[in-house]
Amino acid sequence: MKKIKAPEKIGQYSVQDCIGQGSMGEIWLCHDPSLDRMLVVKRMQLALRGYEDIVQRFNREVQVLAAMNHPNIVQVYGYWLEKGQLNLSMEFINGWSLRQVLDKQPSPPAWAVCAILWGVLGALVHVHSSRFVHRDLKPANIMLDFAGLPKLLDFGIARVVDQDMTLPGTVMGTTAYMSPEQVRAETATELSDLFSLGIIAAEMLLGKHPFRDDDVEKTSKNILNKNLSVGDFPESVPVKLRRLVCWMLSKEPNKRPTSAYFALATLDSIMSGLPRELSHPLSAWLRSVRKELPKPADPVWKKSVFQKMFG
Numbered sequence: 001m002k003k004i005k006a007p008e009k010i011g012q013y014s015v016q017d018c019i020g021q022g023s024m025g026e027i028w029l030c031h032d033p034s035l036d037r038m039l040v041v042k043r044m045q046l047a048l049r050g051y052e053d054i055v056q057r058f059n060r061e062v063q064v065l066a067a068m069n070h071p072n073i074v075q076v077y078g079y080w081l082e083k084g085q086l087n088l089s090m091e092f093i094n095g096w097s098l099r100q101v102l103d104k105q106p107s108p109p110a111w112a113v114c115a116i117l118w119g120v121l122g123a124l125v126h127v128h129s130s131r132f133v134h135r136d137l138k139p140a141n142i143m144l145d146f147a148g149l150p151k152l153l154d155f156g157i158a159r160v161v162d163q164d165m166t167l168p169g170t171v172m173g174t175t176a177y178m179s180p181e182q183v184r185a186e187t188a189t190e191l192s193d194l195f196s197l198g199i200i201a202a203e204m205l206l207g208k209h210p211f212r213d214d215d216v217e218k219t220s221k222n223i224l225n226k227n228l229s230v231g232d233f234p235e236s237v238p239v240k241l242r243r244l245v246c247w248m249l250s251k252e253p254n255k256r257p258t259s260a261y262f263a264l265a266t267l268d269s270i271m272s273g274l275p276r277e278l279s280h281p282l283s284a285w286l287r288s289v290r291k292e293l294p295k296p297a298d299p300v301w302k303k304s305v306f307q308k309m310f311g
Helices: 052-067 100-105 110-129 189-208 216-225 237-247 260-273 278-293 303-308
Strands: 013-021 025-032 035-043 078-081 086-089 095-097 142-145 151-152
Touching: 013 035, 013 260, 052 086, 095 100, 095 278, 100 142, 100 189, 100 278, 110 142, 110 151, 110 189, 110 216, 110 237, 110 260, 110 278, 189 237, 189 260, 237 260
Parallel strands: none
Antiparallel strands: 013 025, 025 035, 035 086, 078 086, 095 142, 142 151
């Protein structure tokens, strides 16, 4: 990535470092002196201001985030135009993306997978109840802060239910994490987000992506045609959790859980043998992955419930 010269300030914020760079612009780590806190500013490149679809995408992310108020969704602070550049300030998450975690530890323990799914499904319940569809769920768009809290981010291609600015036949999303209907360039719905999350869950439980192949075409064909079964997962994974993931990965939307809320309720019953508070164990586990330390002891999963899961 080409080194960018950091401005001294963006708005009222002191710039610390460039922590991301993409097709739309840069992401800057900044300090807010008025509240003495760190935050992130996404700045759209000047050269892109003439591209209306990209500007609309940036504006859409702002509108979506501004409508959200949930502990598992990144918070937006402000939005402004400065010297011809659009800027979005938002919460700084002190942690790693799930992609970074899986690159270091491809197969988290089942209880950690449940904790991550719990947070993301809770976020999706809120997103979908606000009549938005994320459309780009993937490990890179899920942050795990070092306090053990999953956070959903990057709503740049989210859409309002029944309102779509995308041209017919346009494929939106990241191929390896698309639902079958997205691969076919059909309208993405709330149930498309569930399929994408099912891919992420399967990747964590299997230690590898269930559909990724040598190229985009083969990956897309796998998403459309390859089916996972309960027997494809390690025996250490509770059977009920395997069934939930396979259910989320149903090729036809009407055969998946009817909503993120229903999937969350199902996960809740699976997690009934675990402690209700998993942020501290998840934080300790993340620290061991990040620092390459011995893994801490897993939370106790009550044997009576755990055994029922295998029945």
